[in-house]
Amino acid sequence: MNDAEEDSPSAPPEPGEVGLVEPHDFVCTQPFTCESGQVLPGFTLRYETYGRLNAARDNTVIVCHALSGDHHCAGIHALTDAKSGWWNNFIGPGKAVDTTHFHVLCANVLGGCQGSTGTSSTNPATCRPFGVAFPFVTVRDMVRAQKLLCDQLGLTALAAAIGGSMGGMQVLQWGIEYPGFVRRLIPLATTARESAQAIAFNEVGRQAIMQDPDWHHGDYGRGGGPRVGLAIARMMAHITYLSDQSMDAKFGRRRKGVADNPAYTFDVQFEVESYLRHQGESFINRFDANSYLYITRALDHFDLAAAYGSLEQAFAPVTAETLSVAFASDWLFPPDQNRAIVLALLRAGKRASYAELALNLGHDSFLLESEDLYGLVRSFLGSPASP
Amino acid sequence: MSKLVAKRTVDMQIIGDWVEPGSRVLDLGCGRGVLLDYLQQTKQAHGIGVDLDFQKILGCVRRGITAYQGDMEAFMRAFPAGFFDRVICSRTVQELTDPAAVIVEALRAGRAVTVGFVNHGYWKNRVDAFFRGRKPRNPVYTTEWFESRPANPVTVSDFERFCAAKGITVTRRAVLRGDWHTPCRFRPNLFAGYALYDLTR
Numbered sequence A: 001m002n003d004a005e006e007d008s009p010s011a012p013p014e015p016g017e018v019g020l021v022e023p024h025d026f027v028c029t030q031p032f033t034c035e036s037g038q039v040l041p042g043f044t045l046r047y048e049t050y051g052r053l054n055a056a057r058d059n060t061v062i063v064c065h066a067l068s069g070d071h072h073c074a075g076i077h078a079l080t081d082a083k084s085g086w087w088n089n090f091i092g093p094g095k096a097v098d099t100t101h102f103h104v105l106c107a108n109v110l111g112g113c114q115g116s117t118g119t120s121s122t123n124p125a126t127c128r129p130f131g132v133a134f135p136f137v138t139v140r141d142m143v144r145a146q147k148l149l150c151d152q153l154g155l156t157a158l159a160a161a162i163g164g165s166m167g168g169m170q171v172l173q174w175g176i177e178y179p180g181f182v183r184r185l186i187p188l189a190t191t192a193r194e195s196a197q198a199i200a201f202n203e204v205g206r207q208a209i210m211q212d213p214d215w216h217h218g219d220y221g222r223g224g225g226p227r228v229g230l231a232i233a234r235m236m237a238h239i240t241y242l243s244d245q246s247m248d249a250k251f252g253r254r255r256k257g258v259a260d261n262p263a264y265t266f267d268v269q270f271e272v273e274s275y276l277r278h279q280g281e282s283f284i285n286r287f288d289a290n291s292y293l294y295i296t297r298a299l300d301h302f303d304l305a306a307a308y309g310s311l312e313q314a315f316a317p318v319t320a321e322t323l324s325v326a327f328a329s330d331w332l333f334p335p336d337q338n339r340a341i342v343l344a345l346l347r348a349g350k351r352a353s354y355a356e357l358a359l360n361l362g363h364d365s366f367l368l369e370s371e372d373l374y375g376l377v378r379s380f381l382g383s384p385a386s387p
Numbered sequence B: 001m002s003k004l005v006a007k008r009t010v011d012m013q014i015i016g017d018w019v020e021p022g023s024r025v026l027d028l029g030c031g032r033g034v035l036l037d038y039l040q041q042t043k044q045a046h047g048i049g050v051d052l053d054f055q056k057i058l059g060c061v062r063r064g065i066t067a068y069q070g071d072m073e074a075f076m077r078a079f080p081a082g083f084f085d086r087v088i089c090s091r092t093v094q095e096l097t098d099p100a101a102v103i104v105e106a107l108r109a110g111r112a113v114t115v116g117f118v119n120h121g122y123w124k125n126r127v128d129a130f131f132r133g134r135k136p137r138n139p140v141y142t143t144e145w146f147e148s149r150p151a152n153p154v155t156v157s158d159f160e161r162f163c164a165a166k167g168i169t170v171t172r173r174a175v176l177r178g179d180w181h182t183p184c185r186f187r188p189n190l191f192a193g194y195a196l197y198d199l200t201r
Helices: A139-152 A166-177 A196-210 A213-218 A227-241 A244-250 A271-284 A289-301 A304-308 A311-315 A335-347 A362-367 A371-382 B003-018 B034-043 B054-063 B072-077 B099-109 B123-132 B156-166
Strands: A024-028 A043-050 A060-064 A103-107 A158-164 A184-188 A321-327 A352-357 B024-028 B046-051 B067-069 B084-090 B110-118 B169-176 B194-200
Touching (some): A024 A139, A043 A139, A060 A139, A060 A166, A103 A139, A139 A166, A139 A289, A158 A166, A158 A371, A166 A184, A166 A289, A184 A371, A196 A227, A196 A289, A213 A227, A213 A289, A227 A271, A227 A289, A227 A362, A304 A311, A321 A335, A321 A362, A335 A352, A335 B067, A352 A371, A352 B054, A371 B054, B003 B034, B003 B169, B003 B194, B046 B054, B072 B099, B084 B099, B099 B156, B099 B194, B156 B169, B156 B194
Parallel strands (some): A060 A103, A060 A158, A158 A184, A184 A321, A321 A352, A352 B067, B024 B046, B084 B110
Antiparallel strands (some): A024 A043, A043 A103, B110 B194
């Protein structure tokens, strides 16, 4: 008594790679007023694109990155690159976001530190890095800046906006802010309202940075800065992206260098300690501490229900169809918070679907290789247009 | 067309006749969205399906049907009274742990509730049980007891007694004979293979 026999999905093509890619800069010379009321005299967004823009200029899928992500979401910058873009398993010819059909755009967020204007950029007023003189940015500001980039590229519509975590927040904001411009929304492992627990974790990270004597109230110049504080912030945050189960499976209680280490010291003894220290170390070489403060603050301020009166009112203008995906082991933005998004969209009379995957990596599950996730997103992007 | 597909089509057509064009329909236990797809195409229904299984949701998304993975009662509780024009519970009641709670909640969230089920009072099922002393097996219930999910078989008589006891109004009824096609005019609890009800509070 089921209808399983009815479905015979055609096998997806053998996935390929987007290969060598290069970043571009969009320079906006117009002043940009942030939601906080503070004004940037202009800004730059660093971005990458893959795949071809069609003649109607409406086949772009915008990829929105998470807190520590950037514009380099697929491909490699040089043949010697050891690692490809952060969502390379997801984006490319024949992959879940298929670059043979879609033009993919991903920009480093405003306030970020990977080439877009942020705290480490030079403040034209002082000829020094902005530091904490940078305007407070919000998720909505990030999206508004990306829309200016889309306009510059001459895009007439977005086929979809997709992203996990903070990327998912941007996706929701896209649907609210620019209805009619974006046809499909795919928020993954996200929330419509940063919870007290999530704010609490962000605050511990910020305190680690700000209590580091090298922070100097944000005025640390290039290269220096609160390296210890930033590393600790990252180590702590990284735990929230995983799950008890996945950490135990990956590290258990395995020892690290026990042979030459006496048991009773505070040196690294467990593999999980070594892993976290490595995460912290590699993060300080690529991330700016002030940027971390600003972006976590943007996350804290994200509360669609408060910003628009209620979640239903927030979603009232949405015309896009939504597919929300949550992960059973995600305890940072748990399934219930993702369900709340879909239920509110449905109450507001919108078309929305919700699926939940039993992957065990925790919050970061959205980055895993999962045929179920690929199939779902591929089907949604290729499904018949809404009636 | 296989016998099974023919049987499914009949019940889809009857539900389709009962659904008002353009109405907002919730399908509890929506499977891969075959019924909602049909209602969307023939009645321009605004459908949403609920199912527990990820693969079913994937099937819906592939068809362009919106679906929600999760518990149907919790889902309905998230909506104000009368939000849906119609809640459909097609071949799902026998799978529920608390059918009364689901139907009562459906009658709150929906202005009408359609329930369709295989009548286990059908004479062939009785003969099976009586002479073979075994779980009924037929083209619809193809599995042995040990390969089946726990099911809660319901009969036409059971269902009508339930509606009477709960004060639920039956606004329409379609009872079909063993071929699931010919209307059953005589003693449906014994001669109907399939039954469909339209309910309101």
